[in-house]
Amino acid sequence: MSFSATSNRPAAPAGVIPDLPGxxxxxxxxxxxxxxxxxxxxxxxxxxxxxxxxxxxxxxxxxxxxxxxxxxxxxxxxxxxxxxxxxxxxxxxxxxxxxxxxxxxxxxxxxxxxxxxxxxxxxxxxxxxxxxxxxxxxxxxxxxxxxxxxxxxxxxxxxxxxxxxxxxxxxxxxxxxxxxxxxxxxxxxxxxxxxxxxxxxxxxxxxxxxxxxxxxxxxxxxxxxxxxxxxxxxxxxxxxxxxxxxxxAHENSVDFRVNLEYPQGGGLSARPRFVLSAWQGGQNYVQFGELGLTDEEWNHFRQNGIQLENRIVEVTYNPDHCPPAQWQFMRFREDKPHANFITVVERVIQSIREGITQDELMSRCPSIRESWKARPRS
Incomplete structure (x- = not known):
């Protein structure tokens, strides 16, 4: 199919979530x-x-x-x-x-x-x-x-x-x-x-x-x-x-709301904790974990004036990135009105723990095919 792809609207780089046009x-x-x-x-x-x-x-x-x-x-x-x-x-x-x-x-x-x-x-x-x-x-x-x-x-x-x-x-x-x-x-x-x-x-x-x-x-x-x-x-x-x-495993992610908690008496120049919360419906959130940001990552956000407070962030489970925090920043999710619902978060955690690999999935193809072929067709 011939197509002139949006000559008047430059696309974002590949791999970047695009802004909706219109x-x-x-x-x-x-x-x-x-x-x-x-x-x-x-x-x-x-x-x-x-x-x-x-x-x-x-x-x-x-x-x-x-x-x-x-x-x-x-x-x-x-x-x-x-x-x-x-x-x-x-x-x-x-x-x-x-x-x-x-x-x-x-x-x-x-x-x-x-x-x-x-x-x-x-x-x-x-x-x-x-x-x-x-x-x-x-x-x-x-x-x-x-x-x-x-x-x-x-x-x-x-x-x-x-x-x-x-x-x-x-x-x-x-x-x-x-x-x-x-x-x-x-x-x-x-x-x-x-x-x-x-x-x-x-x-x-x-x-x-x-x-x-x-x-x-x-x-x-x-x-x-x-x-x-x-x-x-x-x-x-x-x-x-x-x-x-x-x-x-490396792509399994959760969307949380992030809030900054500064140490008492430390002022806004101190390094805060990056608290992650899951959604419970309405305007209700429950704390679930902590976002791990290295000094380099935190300085990047500060020096570029990038706001973190109250934003929805997509994170992956990586306890080795910045312990004791267990979650690593992937990107902001401006397209989502809320963090993941608490039950969704719990499902993702369970999925991470069970860790069904690509090889395990592919190994079940013969039995999936056998069962499909065995079912009666109307």
Whole structure:
């Protein structure tokens, strides 16, 4: 597919989480959009409707043997939903919805209906799920790509009760392919696009060897594990055991809120403790651990005026980095409204302790395949 990747908007370097493009929508319009999304999906609330995976534990291997799952690489980018509507003036509009449930209007991004579903010419009431990443070519050129992996609604029809297999079919045939045809046939439209839009590649769960050995080494963006999704499950907003995330030990991370505690009488020039807290819902947090910063790291934050207080940070478990603290700083997570919920943190800790390795996963492929083949097909 020919594509001129965002010539007017430089992408961040590969491996860096990109900023979402678009114009922040004013509060009154956001309220309207949140209500329309909740009504479209038949939801009782107006929270962010995206599904959230749970950390992969040893017991989940039995789930892969007992039930059909797809597997794909876990891209390290910005999770968002894409909402395509037609306004009262008959003009198509597209919005990106982040995890904070904020909306951004993206000019020039439009999704045509397939020819057999026109009129109307553009999608109205279509909501799909994806990850925005920075891809980098061997020559150093970088551009943003939206890797789409699920479809919640299409042209006003709520697809969440359908199986993943059905939803992916709709996504590819009704959303991605018509969009790609327009990009290929209209250079001006292609030039104006803020990012590439593609369907994410998925394999049957027993094909995880291929994903790990062949697909991931060829990626043009950063990867931090695998995602397994139940083939027959409906789309479930919020945390669900039907979506599993596996990460190698060095990538297993937690999002905490960090607060600085200065020694009594030491003043602001003294070195503080960097207290990490997990979310308990609402505005409630509970202390969970301590962030380890070396003198060099702390001086970097201070000298560059980088604020730490009350920010959400992604950290990895590394007790050797700066003992006695056990957590090492990875990056700030401005895309997340809260730290991980306390039960999510506990799951990640359990996942770290169990430490399911890549080799262990691959060694179970034959039994996963055997179980898949043995199940009756309707």
């Amino acid at each position: 114009v922040v929508v004013d509060p009154s319009r956001v309220a309207e959009l949140r209500t329309s999304v909740a009504q479209l999906l038949g939801l009782p609330n107006e929270r962010f409707p995206g599904a959230q995976p749970v950390s992969f534990l040893e017991r989940h291997i039995a789930d892969l043997e007992a039930e059909d799952f797809f597997v794909c690489e876990k891209s390290d980018g910005v999770r968002c939903l894409v909402y395509a509507v037609v306004n009262p003036r008959g003009q198509p509009e597209t919005y990106l919805i982040d995890r904070k449930n904020n909306y951004r209007f993206v000019p020039n991004l439009q999704f045509p209906n397939p020819p057999d579903r026109q009129p109307p010419p553009f999608h109205n009431g279509t909501l799909f799920d994806g990850e925005l990443v920075v891809d980098q070519e061997p020559d150093g050129r970088s551009y943003m790509t939206m890797y789409c992996f699920d479809l919640l609604a299409s042209s006003g029809e709520n697809l969440m009760p359908r199986s993943l297999m059905s939803r992916l079919g709709y996504l590819k045939e009704h959303v991605i392919r018509p969009y790609q045809r327009l990009v290929e046939s209209n250079p001006r439209f292609a030039q104006a696009q803020p990012f590439r839009v593609v369907a994410k590649s998925m394999e049957l769960s027993y094909g995880l060897n291929k994903v790990l050995r062949e697909d991931i080494p060829k990626l043009k963006h950063k990867n931090d594990g695998l995602i397994f999704v139940s083939v027959k499950s409906p789309y479930i907003p919020g945390t669900t055991e039907k979506m599993l995330k596996w990460k190698p």
